[in-house]
Amino acid sequence: MDDNRLDEVKDVRWESAECSKGEINFTSRRRKSRIKKLLNGLVFVLIAAISGGASGAYVISKKYPNNYSSINQPSLEPKKEVNKVETADIPKNAITKVAEVVGPTVVGISNRAEGFFGLQDLGGGSGIIFDSNGYIVTNNHVVEGAAKVTVKLSSGKTLPATIVGTDSRSDLAVIKVDAQNLPTAKLGDSSKVKVGDIAIAIGNPLGEEFSGSVTAGIVSALNRRIQYAGAIYKVLQTDAAINPGNSGGPLCNEAGEIIGINSLKMGSDQNAEGMGFAISINEAKDIIKSLMDYGKVARPFLGIYGQGVVSEKNNIKGIYVREVVQGSGAALAGVKPTDIILELDGKKVTKFEDLADILDKHKIGDLVVCKIWRSGETIEVNITLSDVREKSK
The missing domain is CATH 2.30.42.10 (PDZ domain)
Known part of the structure; x- marks a missing residue:
């Protein structure tokens, strides 16, 4: 090939190379232009979103100023389940407080007498510690005829008891255990009790397996006079459940004061419901003192x-x-x-x-x-x- 032909070939290759180079440069510029437009769009959207959020927050802060801080500031505390109330958040009611205060002063009493096979269980009831040196008031029929009386404290400890004095007419008795610094109940004033007041009974209905049972109702009537076994009982009437075993336990007001000493539900042979009776504490106070001092009540x-x-x-x-x-x-x-x-x-x-x-x-x-x-x-x-x-x- 001569020199002129060689030069033509070089020119053609160069032009081809230039054309190829030119096409590559053209494609790169188009791609860059598209990317630039996309970035510009994203920036616009971002700016619009920020602007809209700021505007919305401003409007909310003006319309709901009290809630603004909680809306904009995320809580660091763990979220609680909706409608879930923790036990610790539930306030104590009057019955809960009375159960906590008076419950430790209520005891179970077991009555045993000599039988053909030795000591036999004659039943039992409840009692109230009214003196820290071990004096307990209960019903006379709870300990009547007993050869041996035992007392079970709320702590679960069982102690032998002696009978200090009994009074069949009022159906009250005082017994004593050899213990000191016992929790004591506060005696109230039954003259201030009104019909409709809350009444709370604590005792051992149907035996020790149900010890410390708490029932509640209202005071249904005042100064009921009931003749039973030749005696006249001055009692409070309540619809709080009082069952065998509650006898001798406390009837309390919502302040935790003793307003009556529960007796057996009278009229049980008539299948009466909601009619429990308690010896009013004002009637019992002088009798309790007389039993402690003299072992009997002279009337x-x-x-x-x-x-x-x-x-x-x-x-x-x-x-x-x-x-x-x-x-x-x-x-x-x-x-x-x-x-x-x-x-x-x-x-x-x-x-x-x-x-x-x-x-x-x-x-x-x-x-x-x-x-x-x-x-x-x-x-x-x-x-x-x-x-x-x-x-x-």
Whole structure:
């Protein structure tokens, strides 16, 4: 190949190379232009988003100033489940507080007596520690006839107990265990109790396996007078559940004060529900003190058992004498069964509770005038009041 032809070939290669180089440069410029436009778009969107967020935050802060800080500042605390309430957040109610305060002062009492096979369980009940040196008040029927009495504290410790004194008329008894620094219950004032007040009972219904049971209701009635086994009980009525084993335990108000001492649910033979009774604490205070000091309660006793009667035939209203206690003041004065007592101490009587009200105002040894209707005639006798404990002599 001559020199001229060689030069032409070089020129063609050079031009081809230049063309190729030129095409490559053209493609790179188009790609860069597209990337630049994409970046510009992203920057615009970012700026718009920031601007919109700032504007929205500004509007919210103006409209809801109190909530603004919580909206913009994320909480560092762990999130809680919705509607979940922790036990620690639930406030204690009155019943909870009473159970915590009074519960440790309530004990279980076991009554045992000699039987054919040795000591046999006669049942049990509850009691209230009212003196830190081991004095406990309970019902008389809980410890009546016992050869051995044991007390189980709320701590689970069991101790032998001695009977300090009993009073069958009020159905109260005081026992003692050999212990000191025991938790004690606070005795309240039952004269301040009103119908509808909260009433809380604590005790061992149906035995030790249910010890410390707490039931609650209201005070249903005040100053109920119930004649039972020849005695007049002045009691509070409540619909708080009181079952066998609750006897002798406390009935409390919502301040944790003892307003009554629970007794057996009377009327249980009638399948009555919601009718529990407690001896009012004001009636019990003097009896408890007398039992501690003397081991018994001295009170005047007329010496008769009977019931109110109305005779339309003779237009007579009074107390029909069903039984006269031997050796009593009534027996010595000549009162007889079938007599009808019209007046005592100058006051008309139509029901047995009337007699109790009059006797409560007198002392042992007082002389009272009793007007009696007998066989169509009215007579008067003078009765010297004796000790209720002398009725069996």
